[in-house]
Amino acid sequence: xxxxxxxxxxxxxxxxxFDGGVVLGSDxxxxxxxxxxxxxxxxxxxxxxxxxxxxxxSAADAQTIAEMVNYQLDVHSIEVGEDPxxxxxxxxxxxxxxxxxxxxxxxxxxxxxxxxxGGQVSVRDLNGLLSRQPFAVGGSGSAYVYGFVDAEYRKAMxxxxxxxxxxxxxSLAMSRDGSSGGVAYLVTIDEKGAExxxxxxxxxxxxxxx
Amino acid sequence: xxxxxxxxxxxxxxxxxxxxxxxxxxxxxTKLGCNIPxxxxxxxxxxxxxxxxxLVLGADTRATEGMIVADKNCSKIHYISPxxxxxxxxxxxxxxxxxxxxxxxxxxHSLSTSxxxxxxxxxxxxxxxxxxxxxxxxxxxxxxGVDCNGPHLYSIYPHGSTDKLPYVTMGxxxxxxxxxxxxxxxxxxxxxxxxRLVRDAIAAGIFNDLGSGSNIDLCVIxxxxxxxxxxxxxxxxxxVRCVYELEALPHQ
Numbered sequence: 158x159x160x161x162x163x164x165x166x167x168x169x170x171x172x173x174x175f176d177g178g179v180v181l182g183s184d185x186x187x188x189x190x191x192x193x194x195x196x197x198x199x200x201x202x203x204x205x206x207x208x209x210x211x212x213x214x215s216a217a218d219a220q221t222i223a224e225m226v227n228y229q230l231d232v233h234s235i236e237v238g239e240d241p242x243x244x245x246x247x248x249x250x251x252x253x254x255x256x257x258x259x260x261x262x263x264x265x266x267x268x269x270x271x272x273x274x275g276g277q278v279s280v281r282d283l284n285g286l287l288s289r290q291p292f293a294v295g296g297s298g299s300a301y302v303y304g305f306v307d308a309e310y311r312k313a314m315x316x317x318x319x320x321x322x323x324x325x326x327x328s329l330a331m332s333r334d335g336s337s338g339g340v341a342y343l344v345t346i347d348e349k350g351a352e353x354x355x356x357x358x359x360x361x362x363x364x365x366x367x
Numbered sequence: 368x369x370x371x372x373x374x375x376x377x378x379x380x381x382x383x384x385x386x387x388x389x390x391x392x393x394x395x396x397t398k399l400g401c402n403i404p405x406x407x408x409x410x411x412x413x414x415x416x417x418x419x420x421x422l423v424l425g426a427d428t429r430a431t432e433g434m435i436v437a438d439k440n441c442s443k444i445h446y447i448s449p450x451x452x453x454x455x456x457x458x459x460x461x462x463x464x465x466x467x468x469x470x471x472x473x474x475x476h477s478l479s480t481s482x483x484x485x486x487x488x489x490x491x492x493x494x495x496x497x498x499x500x501x502x503x504x505x506x507x508x509x510x511x512g513v514d515c516n517g518p519h520l521y522s523i524y525p526h527g528s529t530d531k532l533p534y535v536t537m538g539x540x541x542x543x544x545x546x547x548x549x550x551x552x553x554x555x556x557x558x559x560x561x562x563r564l565v566r567d568a569i570a571a572g573i574f575n576d577l578g579s580g581s582n583i584d585l586c587v588i589x590x591x592x593x594x595x596x597x598x599x600x601x602x603x604x605x606x607v608r609c610v611y612e613l614e615a616l617p618h619q
Contacts, residue, residue, distance in 0.1 A: 163526050195530045216528035221498050
C-alpha cells in the first residue's frame with residue numbers, strides 16, 4: 158500500500174544572536190504536496206523556558222524531535238538543579254538527528270539564553286557537525302535571503318534592530334518562496350525570559366513588489 | 368513510563384513478520400488469476416470546529432473500496448473517552464483499530480490517575496504511535512474533546528505530526544469543507560451556528576468530492592454532555608431525485 162503524503166514544513170526559519178539574547182523567527186505554512194494544511198503553525202517550539210528551537214523539514218519528524226528533547230531537557234535540568242545550557246539542548250537535538258540520520262528528514266535550529274554563555278544560536282550542517290554561529294537561516298526559503306542576511310547583518314545589534322532584521326528577512330523570503338507564507342512568528346529570549354509575538358500577513362514590511 | 372498499556376507491547380519499529388507470508392500468498396493468488404482484497408478506504412470529509420462552550424465534530428458516512436461504495440452508512444466518529452471523540456479518515460481498518468487501542472489505553476490511564484482524561488494526552492498517545500509506524504498506518508484523525516482546560520481540537524496526520532487549531536478538516540473532501548470554514552468561521556459561535564457550519568462544510572464535501580457521500584453525522588461535545596447525532600442530516604435519500612437547473616449561458 159502506498160504511503161500517505163508526508164507533511165512538510167518547507168519553510169523559512171531564522172535565529173540571530175544579539176548582545177544579551179537571541180531572536181528567533183519563522184513563517185507559518187505547512188504543506189502536503191500542493192495543499193496548505195495549516196496556515197498558522199507556530200514553528201518555534203519551546204525546549205525549555207529560555208531555549209527554543211525552530212522546526213523545518215518533515216513536520217512529523219521535527220515535532221517528534223522537539224518533544225523528545227523537551228522531555229530530556231526537563232529531566233536533565235532537574236538532575237543538575239538549574240536551567241540547562243543552550244549547548245546541552247543543541248547536543249540533545251544533535252544526538253537524535255545524527256543517530257537517525259538516514260531515517261529523519263528534519264532540521265532544527267536551536268537558540269536560547271543561558272547565564273554562562275549569554276545568547277547563543279546552534280545549528281547542524283548537512284552531515285551533522287554542530288556549531289555555534291552568530292546567526293542562522295534554514296528551510297527552503299532561506300536560499301532566497303542568504304544574500305540579504307550576509308549583507309545586512311551587523312555585530313552587536315540592539316534587541317529592536319534584531320527583531321526588525323528578522324521580520325524583514327522573513328518578509329522577503331515569504332514573498333519569494335512558495336513553501337513559505339502565512340504569518341510571521343517571533344520569539345525574543347533574554348535574561349528575563351522569552352517573549353512571543355505574532356505579526357499578521359498584512360502588517361509585514363513590504364519591499365519592491367510590482 | 369508510568370502509563371499502563373495492555374494492547375501493544377513496546378517493540379522497536381514496524382513488525383515485518385507477516386510480509387513474507389503476504390508476498391507468498393499474493394503470488395499464489397495471482398497465479399490463480401484472482402486479486403487480493405484491496406484495503407477499504409474512507410475517502411472522506413471530516414471536520415471539527417470549536418465554539419463558545421465546546422466543540423462540534425462532523426463526518427460523512429461513505430466507505431469506498433476503489434471506485435465502489437462499500438458501506439453507505441459507516442460510522443466515522445469514534446469514541447475515545449466519555450469526553451473525547453475522534454473522527455477518522457484514510458484506511459478504515461487503521462482508523463478503527465488505532466482509535467480503539469488509544470481508547471483502551473486512555474481508560475487505563477484515567478483509572479490509574481483517577482481523573483477525566485485530557486485531550487492533550489490522547490493527542491500525545493496517538494501521535495507517538497503513528498510516528499512509530501512512520502506513516503504506514505494510514506490514519507488521518509480529527510480529535511476533539513472538552514476537559515478541565517476547556518474545549519480542544521487537534522488534527523493528527525498519518526506520519527505523526529499534529530496541529531492544534533480552532534477549526535480543522537481532513538480527508539479527500541477537506542478542501543471543499545475548509546472553503547466553507549474559511550468563509551464563515553467566527554470565534555465564540557453559539558452551538559446552533561456551529562452545528563449549521565459543520566453540517567454545511569460536510570455537505571460541501573459530500574457534493575463536491577467523489578469519495579464522500581451519504582449522510583452527515585455530528586457529535587457535539589460540551590462540558591458534561593455529548594450529543595452523538597447519527598444521522599444528523601440525510602442529504603442523499605435513496606429514490607429522491609435532485610434536479611439542478613443550470614443557468615443558460617448568454618450567447619456571444
